[in-house]
Each structure stands twice: as C-alpha cells, then as structure tokens.
Amino acid sequence: MGYTMPMTNATEHTICTNIKWLGRAHCGKCHIRHLMLFAGIPDSAFDKVLQPIDHHLFQPGTVIYEAGTQKQFIYSIRRGLVKLTHITEDGTYRIVRLLGPGTAIGLELLDDADSYHYTAVAIDQVDLCKIPIPTIRKLENLYPLLYERVALNLQEQLDLADQWIVTLGARTAKQRVAQLILFLHKNYPDKNGNFIMLNGEDMAAMLGIATETVSRVIAEFKRQKLLLKTHGKLYSHDDAGLREIAGLG
Amino acid sequence: MGYTMPMTNATEHTICTNIKWLGRAHCGKCHIRHLMLFAGIPDSAFDKVLQPIDHHLFQPGTVIYEAGTQKQFIYSIRRGLVKLTHITEDGTYRIVRLLGPGTAIGLELLDDADSYHYTAVAIDQVDLCKIPIPTIRKLENLYPLLYERVALNLQEQLDLADQWIVTLGARTAKQRVAQLILFLHKNYPDKNGNFIMLNGEDMAAMLGIATETVSRVIAEFKRQKLLLKTHGKLYSHDDAGLREIAGLG
DNA sequence: CGAGGGGTTGACGCCGATCAAAGCTGGTGG
DNA sequence: CCACCAGCTTTGATCGGCGTCAACCCCTCG
Numbered sequence: 001m002g003y004t005m006p007m008t009n010a011t012e013h014t015i016c017t018n019i020k021w022l023g024r025a026h027c028g029k030c031h032i033r034h035l036m037l038f039a040g041i042p043d044s045a046f047d048k049v050l051q052p053i054d055h056h057l058f059q060p061g062t063v064i065y066e067a068g069t070q071k072q073f074i075y076s077i078r079r080g081l082v083k084l085t086h087i088t089e090d091g092t093y094r095i096v097r098l099l100g101p102g103t104a105i106g107l108e109l110l111d112d113a114d115s116y117h118y119t120a121v122a123i124d125q126v127d128l129c130k131i132p133i134p135t136i137r138k139l140e141n142l143y144p145l146l147y148e149r150v151a152l153n154l155q156e157q158l159d160l161a162d163q164w165i166v167t168l169g170a171r172t173a174k175q176r177v178a179q180l181i182l183f184l185h186k187n188y189p190d191k192n193g194n195f196i197m198l199n200g201e202d203m204a205a206m207l208g209i210a211t212e213t214v215s216r217v218i219a220e221f222k223r224q225k226l227l228l229k230t231h232g233k234l235y236s237h238d239d240a241g242l243r244e245i246a247g248l249g
Numbered sequence: 250m251g252y253t254m255p256m257t258n259a260t261e262h263t264i265c266t267n268i269k270w271l272g273r274a275h276c277g278k279c280h281i282r283h284l285m286l287f288a289g290i291p292d293s294a295f296d297k298v299l300q301p302i303d304h305h306l307f308q309p310g311t312v313i314y315e316a317g318t319q320k321q322f323i324y325s326i327r328r329g330l331v332k333l334t335h336i337t338e339d340g341t342y343r344i345v346r347l348l349g350p351g352t353a354i355g356l357e358l359l360d361d362a363d364s365y366h367y368t369a370v371a372i373d374q375v376d377l378c379k380i381p382i383p384t385i386r387k388l389e390n391l392y393p394l395l396y397e398r399v400a401l402n403l404q405e406q407l408d409l410a411d412q413w414i415v416t417l418g419a420r421t422a423k424q425r426v427a428q429l430i431l432f433l434h435k436n437y438p439d440k441n442g443n444f445i446m447l448n449g450e451d452m453a454a455m456l457g458i459a460t461e462t463v464s465r466v467i468a469e470f471k472r473q474k475l476l477l478k479t480h481g482k483l484y485s486h487d488d489a490g491l492r493e494i495a496g497l498g
Numbered sequence: 499c500g501a502g503g504g505g506t507t508g509a510c511g512c513c514g515a516t517c518a519a520a521g522c523t524g525g526t527g528g
Numbered sequence: 529c530c531a532c533c534a535g536c537t538t539t540g541a542t543c544g545g546c547g548t549c550a551a552c553c554c555c556t557c558g
Contacts, residue, residue: 086415090496094419096411111397111404117411147396148360154403155360161410162345162366166335169418170343170457173514200537208419210515215537247339422546449505459547464505 025055025129035102037076037131037153040145049139051132058122065106067119072133074106080126081188083202084118095205097160098123100188104153109133124196124233160187168207171247176207177217178246181227181237194234197227274304274378284351286325286380286402289394298388300381307371314355316368321382323355329375330437330445333367334454344454346409347372349437353402358382373445373482409436417456420496425456426466427495430476430486443483 027033028043046053055078058064064082065071077099084097084105096118099105108117110133140146167179180203185195200218204211221227226238226245243249276282277292295302304327307313313331314320326348333346333354345367348354357366359382389395416428429452434444449467453460470476475487475494492498 084411086411088415088496089498092420092496094415096414108404108408111401117408144393144396147393147400151396151400151403152360154400154407155357158403158407158410159357159366161407161414162333162335164414165345165410165418166337166343169414171341211536212516212538213514216514216539219538247337247341249338460504461506461548462546465507465546468506 025053027053027129032078032101036078036129037074037104037149038139038146039149041139041143045139045142048142049135051135053132053135054130056128056130058126058128060122060124062122064120064122064126064128065116067117068115070115071106071109074104074109074131074133074136075120076104076129076131077101078127078129080128081123081196082126082128083121083123085121085205086118093201093205094208095202097157097164098184098188098206099157099160103157104150107150107154107157110136110150123198123202164206167246173207173209173213174217174220175246176209177203177214177221178242180207181221181242182239182246182248185237185239190234192230192234194230194236197233197235274302276302276378281327281350285327285378286323286353286398287388287395288398290388290392294388294391297391298384300384302381302384303379305377305379307375307377309371309373311371313369313371313375313377314365316366317364319364320355320358323353323358323380323382323385324369325353325378325380326350327376327378329377330372331375331377332370332372332451334370335367342450342454343457344451346406346413347433347437347455348406348409352406353399356399356403356406359385359399372447372451413455416495422456422458422462423466423469424495425458426452426463426470427491429456430470431488431491431495431497434486434488439483441479441483443479443485446482446484 027038027041027046030036030038033039058080064075065073067086079101082099082103082105083095084099086094086096088094105120106116109115136146136150140150163183167183168176170176181195184198185193189195198206200211200214203214203218207214218227221242222229224241226241228236230236276287276290276295279285279287282288307329313324314322316335328350331348331352331354332344333348335343335345337343354369355365358364385395385399389399412432416432417425419425430444433447434442438444447455449460449463452463452467456463467476470491471478473490475490477485479485
C-alpha cells in the first residue's frame, strides 16, 4: 500500500539519461553467450540481423520497461537482478518474479501481447542486451534452435513462478521468510556462496506480508545467527537452521 | 495438512482400469483442433507420426500423471478441468494451476525435465489426447509452427501463474475468495456464464488458507446473494458486487 | 435407511497488520 | 573529515482476522 514507483512516466526522460548506453553488442565475442538466449547460434548469424542488438546498463532502482507500454524489445540479462513488479489499482505492490543472468525478459511480446505485462526494475546494477523483435524473428527463421531456447526460457520462468506459489505463497510469515532466503541463495548466489539481501519492502512484496513483519523476522534470524552480514548487502546463512524453520526438516 | 492423495501409486493399476480408453485420436477430423496445440498443422501431418496419439477419458478425482514419474507423454486437454497439485514434505497441499480445454500439460518434458513437475488430477470429467514426445519432436521438425504453439502455451500458463501470484496470493481471505470466483468465471465459464464451484479443500489449496475460512466466506457470499446455485456445482455470481469486495472497485 | 464425507458454524487464541515512534546508516555537502 | 539528513530498519502497543479444534448438519450414495 502507498507504494510509489521508483521512476514513473513523468521522469522517464531522466531514466534514459541515467542509462549508460554502451553501444553495439558483440554477440560474436560474448563470453557468456552459452548462458544466454542465443546459445548455440553461430557467430556469423549476427552479421545478418535486420536491426542491431545494443548493450545497456541500468542503475539500481531504475525502470527497464513499464507494464502496458508498447515496445519492440526483448532483453537478455547479462548481470544483476531484475524484479518484475505489479501494482494493483488499490496501490498494493507485488513482485511477481526475480530474474538473473541468462534470463530473457519481455518474451510476452513474441506471443499474444502487444505490450509488456509487468514493469521490470533493476535491483542492483543491471547489464543487459536489448534485442529488437524483428531480429528475434529473423534469427528464429534461420535457426529453429532459437525456438527451443525461447521455450526453455519460458519453461524456466514457469518453474520459478510455480515454486513461488508453492514455497512463498503460504504458511506462516517466519516460514516464508526462511524459504525466501533459501530461494535467494539457491537461485542467485554470488561466487562465495553469499546472497544479496533485498530491502524489506521488496521482500514484503514477494511474500505478500507487511514490511514490519519481514523486519521482525529478519532481525530475529540475525539474533539467532541464522543470518550473518558478510559485506554490504551480502549475507551468509545457516542452511540447515533455516531449512528446519522453513519446514523442510 | 493431512491431505491424502486422491489415488496413490499403490492404486495406479486401478486408475488405469478406470480410464476409459477411447482409442486412436482422429486429429484430422478433430473439430476443436483450432483451439488445441496442433492448430495450424495440416491434416496430412498425422499420417506421418511415429507413434499414435490416443484419446482418453478421466473420471473426477483420478490422477492423470504423478509428479516425479518418468513418462513420455504430453497431454492436450479437450474438455474438463485439470489441477496441477503439489504436496510439501510436511503434508501441505497446494494447487499450482487450474487448466482447461486447449491447454497442453506436461510440457516440461520437452525441456529440462525428465519427469513431471506436478501431479495432474482431473477435477470433473476430463477428456484429453495423449501425445508421445517423439511425435511432438517429429512434428516440430516438419512444422516449425508447432514451436510457436508450444511457446504460446507456455506463455499462457506463465500469465496464469503470474495472475495467481498477484490476485490469489495476498490480501484478506474474503478478497482472495472473491478474486478466485472472478477468476473461475473468467477463465473457465460454461456456456451460460456460470462457473464450476470447486470443493472447499481445493479452493483452500489454491488460496493458501484454511478450508473453514473458505467455507465461512462462501457461505457469507451466498447469504448476501453474491452467489447463486444454478445447478449441481454450477453457480452464477454478482460480478460487480464481488469485484467491489475483491478491491477492484 | 444408514453411513460417511463434506460443508457449516462456534469458541478461542495467536499471528500478523497497522499505527506510531525511535534508532541506524549510507550518502551528501560543507 | 565530520555533521547532517532522508530513508530504511527496528521495536512497541494494539486489535482484528484467521487458523485450529470441535461439534453438528446436510447431502449423497450405497
């Protein structure tokens, strides 16, 4: 309730100037392409595309695209975390999905939709490739393998959404917060096995509970040494302890 | 809690004998194929498939497939409602998705998975086509259009899951039940604009609340004439009234 | 007609939403 | 380098909603 968008339409121009435009993407030389949407597509393919693929950087809290707007781009996340958000008419703010490197967002444009279904917001610094729809279409025709990549991406997001419903959508607040931490650690770990602690508002929006409740539970976990601050927003956790609380004994 | 599976492994043999096997499907003559996975695929294609597509009937409450089992079939729903269910280790029973005619289930087998992710159970009488994976593969190669049909199906299910998270996963019990009724009416209406009332346990499993709470809210809605029994499990509802309660003003 | 499985209703206690206020902390500018 | 400030986290107090246990009712089906 009473949630205000990080950056609204009114300031969209400001967003654009905030984005560091990094210029033409070099898919042929992309060292993480095996993780991305274009895995398996030969380097030569990118010479033939109709419209170029650009590479952008978004600062924490900035909007990547807004629900309902009609755009012509899919985004492939290279680095950072993106939240897909939704605000109900009565102001209720909910996060529908949290996505990291290797995931493509805005895929709904390939099917039924003529506009994005949710608003995508960068959580930390996000690094992504902006792919025009016609380019995808062209590559799909040339390399049917891309259809499978798209389907795989959709299937992964469906699995994520289902897991969300099952693990984060029911039971007590404490159990849900414990599940959320396990979820963050499992899906978006850093190289040292730590995870990025989100702010209270975002965790509340993921779990459908009040921010104060989140805070109380997190504070309790810290006191019980189930959570340890490593550096900045990075935390380590007691896996067994939290699994116990989450009801996975 | 304490939920018992409708039909467990132990009685799987019984299930099979319960299924009315209706024999070879006639995709070439299927009058609802334009709604199904194979929309747009020419009749002639079905002469070339490696393994036949069969047509089955499932009685209410029977298991179509079970989570974790390794099978080789996708199912395309022709008639009836199917629930995808999940039971947590501690016995918590949750419904992840409700699917009707035109939807394909078990698509996870096409990607990462080598087993079904959820258990699919018939809610009312369900009529579906059982499609072997190799048949799908073959048709995909011959008709890349099928890739798009699969992706569209996944996208629709993703939309459904997201909607689930947003509308059914938060706020008060009364608001959620109201949303659920609107959801049932919108997504699975019968020809007269009625909807199928689920049993309390299923509604509770969809919303993540107690069955008693569901019962209380539904009973209240009936008293307020927001719900009217039409026939059997079919009900009509006061759309404006429920939208008001749901917070859609 | 009888048994059984759901649905309904009541009583009670706890969890968590809400309102309010104080404590922290990272970032900014002097 | 320090002081300050805005926004976030933490904590408290209160109260309503809903989970839980239990009893009873009703409808269906054998």
